[in-house]
Amino acid sequence: MTAIGPANIRVREAVQTLVPYEPGKPVDEVRRELGLDTIVKLASNEGPFGPFPAALNAIKAGIGELNRYPDGGIYRLRNALATRHGVEQDNVAVGAGADAIISYLLLALLEPGDEVVCGWPSFPSYVIDARKLSATAVLVPLRDGFYDLPALLGAITDRTRVVFICNPNNPTGTMVDRQAVDAYFSDVPSHVLTVLDEAYWEYVDDQGYPDGIAEYARDGHATLVLRTFSKIFGLAGLRVGYGVGPSDVVAAVRKVQNAFDVTQPAQDAALASLGDVAELERRRELNRVGRDQLNGGLLQLGLKPIEPAVANFVYVDLGMDGRSIADQMLRKGVIIRPMAAFGAESAVRISVGTAEDNDVCLGALGEVLTSGGTS
Numbered sequence: 184m185t186a187i188g189p190a191n192i193r194v195r196e197a198v199q200t201l202v203p204y205e206p207g208k209p210v211d212e213v214r215r216e217l218g219l220d221t222i223v224k225l226a227s228n229e230g231p232f233g234p235f236p237a238a239l240n241a242i243k244a245g246i247g248e249l250n251r252y253p254d255g256g257i258y259r260l261r262n263a264l265a266t267r268h269g270v271e272q273d274n275v276a277v278g279a280g281a282d283a284i285i286s287y288l289l290l291a292l293l294e295p296g297d298e299v300v301c302g303w304p305s306f307p308s309y310v311i312d313a314r315k316l317s318a319t320a321v322l323v324p325l326r327d328g329f330y331d332l333p334a335l336l337g338a339i340t341d342r343t344r345v346v347f348i349c350n351p352n353n354p355t356g357t358m359v360d361r362q363a364v365d366a367y368f369s370d371v372p373s374h375v376l377t378v379l380d381e382a383y384w385e386y387v388d389d390q391g392y393p394d395g396i397a398e399y400a401r402d403g404h405a406t407l408v409l410r411t412f413s414k415i416f417g418l419a420g421l422r423v424g425y426g427v428g429p430s431d432v433v434a435a436v437r438k439v440q441n442a443f444d445v446t447q448p449a450q451d452a453a454l455a456s457l458g459d460v461a462e463l464e465r466r467r468e469l470n471r472v473g474r475d476q477l478n479g480g481l482l483q484l485g486l487k488p489i490e491p492a493v494a495n496f497v498y499v500d501l502g503m504d505g506r507s508i509a510d511q512m513l514r515k516g517v518i519i520r521p522m523a524a525f526g527a528e529s530a531v532r533i534s535v536g537t538a539e540d541n542d543v544c545l546g547a548l549g550e551v552l553t554s555g556g557t558s
């Protein structure tokens with residue numbers, strides 16, 4: 184084996200300070216290493232169920248065509264999404280995950296030294312993607328786990344190009360309601376684009392939760408609303424998400440988009456998923472029950488999860504090193520996400536799994552905490 188050493192090529196300064204994404208080991212590898220029969224993975228806010236049946240059929244039907252590049256215009260899916268949301272096709276950008284849309288948007292909008300504003304802790308891509316472009320991410324602390332929209336407004340300067348509102352917020356699982364978002368939009372200056380990140384939209388059944396597309400984007404506000412097929416639709420592994428907003432913003436995103444970045448199976452599966460309203464409803468309800476189960480179990484363990492959580496995960500401060508607890512949970516076959524990377528050393532985030540997954544997780548956490556949380 185040859186180790187290829189460094190070539191000492193100059194890397195952009197903004198990139199030098201970034202830390203590469205640290206993926207966990209593949210689940211099978213962990214299972215083998217620890218000699219466990221099963222692993223319960225509740226670390227990435229994925230849905231616990233696979234793709235919708237119609238999506239699986241669509242994927243299977245297209246396998247023989249994988250020698251072809253995908254439809255670069257993503258025509259059928261964009262068209263279907265436009266119809267569904269009552270907008271024109273030019274108002275819809277589809278990318279390899281909502282994550283890709285965030286990265287394309289910032290690439291299109293930010294000059295070095297520009298600013299983005301977001302709550303913190305929140306979805307790290309807002310910060311990382313801005314820093315990649317030598318822009319500054321202004322982090323506004325959450326208030327009791329909730330996005331603080333007046334404080335976001337207060338952080339806007341002449342250099343602010345984008346404000347991110349993560350609704351519900353990853354990792355705390357909380358939402359801001361219609362009244363708060365209305366008030367925000369009535370005060371936000373016109374040079375700012377607001378991204379309403381609604382990656383978990385389908386899970387939320389609170390009447391006060393606004394539909395960013397119907398209530399703000401379609402009304403002509405300067406907002407790009409993000410949604411994804413990674414969560415309730417069970418397609419995280421295929422990478423497909425989208426943004427709906429003003430035609431010039433969507434055009435800018437599409438100009439910097441990598442050609443053919445959304446694979447044909449991803450396009451076909453997403454399109455097929457849109458029709459199955461009953462399965463969506465079933466999963467939403469199971470998630471609600473599972474989230475109550477996790478919250479109830481955490482309370483019984485004497486912990487205080489942030490409530491109300493409205494998406495498919497819960498966030499809890501354990502009052503001790505979250506990384507160490509997550510590590511001990513792993514050895515019991517349960518993967519949860521420590522929040523140190525979000526600046527919360529003593530917190531963890533747990534995704535809602537099946538009833539059985541949640542039970543196993545709560546059991547393991549109980550054991551770890553009873554043993555004093557020390558390894």
Ligand SMILES: Cc1ncc(COP(=O)(O)O)c(C=O)c1O
Pocket residue numbers: 227228279280281282283306349352353380382410411412413419422423424
């Ligand atoms: C708030 C938020 N936005 C965007 C994404 C990205 O989703 P996707 O899988 O579509 O890239 C995630 C994924 O976890 C998320 O939590």
